[in-house]
Amino acid sequence: MLDAALLSRIQFAFTISYHIIFPTITIGMAVYLAIMEGLWLKTGRKVYLQQAKFWQKPFAITFGMGVVSGVVLSYEFGTNFSRFSEIVGPVLSPLLSYEVLTAFFLEAGFLGIMLFGWKRVSPRVHFASTLIVAVGTLLSAFWILAANSWMHTPAGYTIVDGQFHPENWMDIIFNPSFPYRYFHMVIASLLSSSLLIAGVHALYLLRGKHREFAKVGLSFAMWVLMVVAPVQILVGDLHGLNVLENQPVKLAAMEGIWETHSGVGLRLFAIPDQENATNHYEVILPKAASLILTHEADGEIQGLDAVPADERPPVGVVFFGFRVMVGLGFLMLILGLFGVYARLRGRLYDHPILLRFAVAMIPSGVIATLAGWYVVEVGRQPWLVQGLVRTMDVVSPIPAEQVATSLTLFVVVYTLLFGTYLYFMRKLIRKGPAESVGQDGNVSTPEDLLPVTLNPD
Template sequence: MDLDPLLLSRIQFAFVVSFHAIFPVFTIGLASYIAVLEGLFYRTEDPVWSRLSEFWTKVFAVVFGMGVVSGIVMSFQFGTNWSNFSQATANFLGPVLSYEVVTAFFLEAAFLGVLLFGRNKVPPGAHLFAAVMVAAGTFISSFWILSANSWMHTPAGAELRDGMFHITAWGEAIFSPSFWYRFFHMALASFLTGGFVVAGVSAYYLIRGHAVDANRKALSMTLWLLLIIAPGQLVLGDMHGLNTLEHQPTKVAAMEGNWERQGYAPLLLFAIPDQDAQANHFEIGIPGGASLILKHHLDGEVPGISEVPRDEQPPVAIVFWSFRVMVGLGLLMIAFAVWGAWLRWKGRLYDCRPFLQGLRLMAVSPFVAVLAGWFVTEIGRAPWLVHGLMDQAAGLTPSLTGGMALFTLIGYVAVYAVVFTSGVYYLTRVVREGMEGAPETEQGSDRPKRPLSAVHTAFDENGPAPSGR
């Protein structure tokens, strides 16, 4: 049996990226949450905030380590499996990925040590500054990574000459047409991920009756965030989709399962795409829905997948269903945020067991949504590596054989299984052990106590002051 090195290399990179992506999207949001907790503790000296920060910093350290370990090998794959792509794009991707290391990774690595081991050893202001720098580092890192990725989707500021991309305008290349949509979409996804994980763990502790005061505050402040971020992500996602429609219409057509260009295109809720027949089976949809969303009027024309040759079409079924998983989970997140606001208004936020149990399960949903969105974005780009300019076959390493690709794929799966199992085991132990100190009695601080300010009461168990709700 012949082993296709292109297919195996695609599977290998997809596996590595998918495994790695779930860690940064969590640590970006969690780092900002820790910085907020440190700021609240510095301002109010309430030890509740310190205990929450210390607990979530432990979680952050484990997840950050897993992200680093799983992400390093991606750069090696550029050389081992995609050397032609690496050589062709070196003038842009080389500097951009180097900037990410110099400006972000070094920043995170330097201040993470202070954040982890400097509590009660450095001045409180220095510890807060370290938390802010770590959070800033995560966003700087995502800036450069998403700049590189966005350029591959909407290449700008460069021209292809003799098989090499030459930069003609660095500003246009770094800030490609899809960059800001992707950056803010990922930023909100990170906040949603961190928020639902914190809410889920806080709900778990409240069900157990552990550190009730601390976890009520954590749940309250997180639900206020989710009530804003979850609907905001829906709006931003729509803007991102319109940008994709302009620059990658075939991807949008695959997301909608629309094979022929048409007006009054239905918004398909269910269908079984058949790429061989270039048609769908068992369609269930809302007439005119896709035209209304994409063109903002019912008669708007939606592009069709069949407008491009079959060898330039992405795998439609995967893109179609991944998009629906992402959107469905996004709507479910909004529903939980609204449910939480209603329970808060009714004064039942902390004693509604179905809601708390639901939050525990929802802690997994952002990770699934992020992976589904990543599948839509990257599989929907196929067969292009640099959209419209370099396809996957042209970027493959010429000397790579199917056996070599299969061997390394098996190796990655085996090693990552050990990393993931070990990480989840340790995270489970951290969560089960809970926060240090008695469940109801907060441990004191060595620092002198000041009268609490309005910041302290901003996230009390009944909601934000002064409404009392």
């Protein structure tokens, strides 16, 4: 028989997984556009102008997809999890409203100028608009992550007649997990967009097209990877320590630790068996998990046995999702280091292995982000608000058949939309920048700016 609660959870997981792909790219790409346009204004080099104009089209398409897919999520709270809206509405509704009133209004208000204002406003006004859009994307992530983090580490509230009410807004917004999760997400967005930009420019170099244009984009993206990838590993480690303190059950699922004990080994690989509360085919580094998480080789780490079986998350999803995220993160670091090596050897733009590696890594940022979200959200289950509200208790009383129908429609429509998105992205990338650049790559007057349209032809 169909289970309305399970189908509702699957539907929300599917729609939010689809949605998160697009903000992951647009946050970092908006920053890239602002930097390129600023460099053009400062140096007058036409190649920076080309970068800004070329990448605005993929940004616009991706931004539009993010807006459309994000609107659906707010409705799902009411249709599929109505009790949740009633219980936490006084806390979460204002946070989501602030996202609309600040971030979304900034983005919507200045996006038109950014896309279509090249010959209608001065270069400095246009740059200011691009900068404001970039700030808007960061603000949007701020409010969304504040609301989501509160569900993981609730603070600053009081419960009156079974409903959460705000008591201290600063504690609600800056709850214990928020700073770590916000910076982790922003850095993930920078990595995702940098990998896309590096891969596309590497593809141009492999095909011998748009070489001067591609050199600038690849060089910049590789520097970002080299700087940001190790920072992400550090922030991820700090985030892990925060999870150990505030959500030890999630941490135990991430590491596949079933029993509380000291001197815990780091499981490089295992197949978790939730029914029997054990792992199969373990590959372990002795005492490494305790050393990393407690800074003591014999430090104690709480296992999944600290809570009843019905309060444990689906361990397999969390365990493997965490390893996918971490594994891809180290591949990003390797790519960044490879770029430094090739740069020092004077081979950054013609090293075939590096260029093919960069192309292969294009989707890795998005995949790692999705894996990280599965770790975070599945690892919190069975709680919707950690330790206070169970997911199963707030599901709307609607027929399972209706949820199955809507889920099917979402899968069909979103698959078609994603296929269309990939088609236009591929078309824009194959077309390349509007015009070639000479060896000097210089421009002296703003009259060389051309209007930007969303038509890839």
